[in-house]
Amino acid sequence: MRLSRYFLPTLKETPSEAQIVSHRLMLRAGLIRQEAAGIYAWLPIGLRVLKKIEQIVREEQQRAGAVEILMPTIQLADLWRESGRYDDYGEEMLRITDRHKRELLYGPTAEEVVTDIFRAYVKSYRDLPLNLFNIQWKFRDERRPRFGVMRGREFLMKDAYTFDVDEANARKAYNRMFVAYLNTFARMGLKAVPMRADTGPIGGELSHEFIILADTGESQVFCHRALVEMAAPGPDVDWDDLQAIVDERTGLYAATEEMHEPARFEAETAESDRLSARGIEVGHIFYFGTKYSKPMNAVVAGPDGKEAPVHMGSHGVGVSRLLGAIIEASHDEAGIIWPESVAPFGVAIVNLRPGDEACDAACEQAYAALSKAGLDPLLDDRDIRPGGKFADMDLIGIPWQLVIGPKGLASGELELKRRATGEKVTGSLEALLNRLSA
Structure with a gap:
């Protein structure tokens, strides 16, 4: 979605x-x-x-x-x-x-x-x-x-x-x-x-x-x-x-x-x-x-x-x-903080810069891969400030947040946050997608 x-x-x-x-x-x-x-x-x-x-x-x-x-x-x-x-x-x-x-x-x-x-x-x-x-x-x-x-x-x-x-x-x-x-x-x-x-x-x-x-x-x-x-x-x-x-x-x-x-x-x-x-x-x-x-x-x-x-x-x-x-x-x-069994979506993909070609492409890649894995992703592609996106994703309680922005893509260190604990891990898009699918 x-x-x-x-x-x-x-x-x-x-x-x-x-x-x-x-x-x-x-x-x-x-x-x-x-x-x-x-x-x-x-x-x-x-x-x-x-x-x-x-x-x-x-x-x-x-x-x-x-x-x-x-x-x-x-x-x-x-x-x-x-x-x-x-x-x-x-x-x-x-x-x-x-x-x-x-x-x-x-x-x-x-x-x-x-x-x-x-x-x-x-x-x-x-x-x-x-x-x-x-x-x-x-x-x-x-x-x-x-x-x-x-x-x-x-x-x-x-x-x-x-x-x-x-x-x-x-x-x-x-x-x-x-x-x-x-x-x-x-x-x-x-x-x-x-x-x-x-x-x-x-x-x-x-x-x-x-x-x-x-x-x-x-x-x-x-x-x-x-x-x-x-x-x-x-x-x-x-x-x-x-x-x-x-x-x-x-x-x-x-x-x-x-x-x-x-x-x-x-x-x-x-x-x-x-x-x-x-x-x-x-x-x-x-x-x-x-x-x-x-x-x-x-x-x-x-x-x-x-x-x-x-x-x-x-x-x-x-x-x-x-x-x-x-x-x-x-x-x-x-x-x-929804338990995964009843959460409205499994993963929130947070696009930090909609309209940026690289960000949009990475988000689409993540969306397709997570959908194929049955993880029911929600892609936040709204043109609003990142702080508003993070606040909404915490508020509605989706178990995982995959954050995709220009700096993370350039460094190869994107962020994955677990809503229940606040734990954050970083890695390449491929590595984080594999972690979620596993």
């Missing part, structure tokens, strides 16, 4: 409404624009990152055996009446009436819709287990939307729904999602701490939320240090033998300040093993048995021919929220 032909509306000043780091940097770096309270337009750079996060989530769901569908954003109120949640959900639900006076709503979640889909097609235990997932926009009418995409009203969410013949199999499905989440967040360069959580309006008795640590996080987190230091299970984990992995992590202390358990934290954990930090919730998984299948008559015939409600779970990841959470965990005074 050539920046002279791109849309990158960066800001020098921080908008007054932005209270936290991620909101400030997303506005300044031109990732989003607020259209209404808690509702944002996604601009090109922000959309590129959002799509990369979404793809990692998708791949790990599919690796865990989930099948993707796409459910509507607008749902029938009658489905929610069947489950008993329509009147219980509260003012966060945006209720709508169409021209035929039918009562609808903008979905805050999709348990009712997916249960309706399931009961229409699945009738036998032979068709189980089943895991359907959906990456779709949701809407919750927050009383006080704030903190940008961290607590907006419209948000992109991955929600998966598992269907099993009994509780034992449903808990195996729960464990598969538990491990898939650890791998998902690890691929984004994040350390995720799982902890028991309240089930809230979703319901059920078993639930874990996944917290990533960030100095500017919304919650105080208390946990065993080993939970943060443990590596993710990885892609080759045996999906049929997950209990040991789940037991290992849930057997160690973890709680948030809202759980009011600091005394237990001090009683159970040796002082050298204690970690207290700030954290941000980015995922939540639930097992709720027959809470929805029973009132909505989602039943299957078992081996004995008798019908029984299926056991269900739901598993959410805040896809758009993750973008803000990554920034909260990875930034400095100059701007965003």
